[in-house]
Amino acid sequence: xxxxxxxxxxxxxxxxxxxxxxxxxxxxxxxxxxxxxxxxxxxxxxxxxxxxxxxxxxxxxxxxxxxxxxxxxxxxxxxxxxxxxxxxxxxxxxxxxxxxxxxxxxxxxxxxxx
Amino acid sequence: xxxxxxxxxxxxxxxxxxxxxxxxxxxxxxxxxxxxxxxxxxxxxxxxxxxxxxxxxxxxxxxxxxxxxxxxxxxxxxxxxxxxxxxxxxxxxxxxxxxxxxxxxxxxxxxxxxxxxxx
Numbered sequence: 001x002x003x004x005x006x007x008x009x010x011x012x013x014x015x016x017x018x019x020x021x022x023x024x025x026x027x028x029x030x031x032x033x034x035x036x037x038x039x040x041x042x043x044x045x046x047x048x049x050x051x052x053x054x055x056x057x058x059x060x061x062x063x064x065x066x067x068x069x070x071x072x073x074x075x076x077x078x079x080x081x082x083x084x085x086x087x088x089x090x091x092x093x094x095x096x097x098x099x100x101x102x103x104x105x106x107x108x109x110x111x112x113x114x
Numbered sequence: 115x116x117x118x119x120x121x122x123x124x125x126x127x128x129x130x131x132x133x134x135x136x137x138x139x140x141x142x143x144x145x146x147x148x149x150x151x152x153x154x155x156x157x158x159x160x161x162x163x164x165x166x167x168x169x170x171x172x173x174x175x176x177x178x179x180x181x182x183x184x185x186x187x188x189x190x191x192x193x194x195x196x197x198x199x200x201x202x203x204x205x206x207x208x209x210x211x212x213x214x215x216x217x218x219x220x221x222x223x224x225x226x227x228x229x230x231x232x233x
């Protein structure tokens with residue numbers, strides 16, 4: 001069975017601080033996909049990134065970066081120089097090869113204060 | 115882009131009435147759509163997977179007769195909450211899977227959600 005754990009329930013930072021959101025996953029499959037979604041107060045989930053299990057390269061997109069490590073089954077998300085607009089709930093999700101359903105973590109609420 | 119819309123964005127209804135929620139993929143065809151339910155400060159709970167032209171697959175514990183799902187076209191899926199009761203009040207979110215490959219896990223794009231309040 002697959003499982004996604006986001007141990008941090010809530011994180012509070014002050015603007016311009018860097019923050020890392022942790023995601024640890026469990027799966028028996030060797031081929032799988034990992035996702036991060038952002039859910040701002042409006043409620044709509046915004047897709048941030050999708051990685052497959054064969055691609056362990058870290059990725060950077062502006063202030064966002066992702067660190068994928070198969071050895072520790074982790075897919076952590078770092079926001080550099082956080083901004084108030086980054087305040088949201090962030091979900092990590094996993095999907096196994098051949099299945100279209102997502103298994104979500106419980107989410108991490110990030111509050112960035114001015 | 116990959117835009118998914120939902121209508122209505124919020125609805126208030128009386129207990130015992132039925133409510134229909136529409137989910138549309140606006141700029142792509144979606145052979146598979148998903149319906150989720152989210153309670154305050156909780157994660158998303160998958161209710162059912164909807165495939166175009168076939169019956170929906172419901173997750174364990176989800177009542178098929180209460181949550182009717184129809185996926186009549188490649189761009190539209192509907193969720194009807196029948197005989198709604200206060201405990202059905204929740205945030206309902208749909209998503210659409212872009213892509214048709216059986217072996218590729220394509221990204222799911224989410225609608226803005228529908229907040230249902232049953233009085």
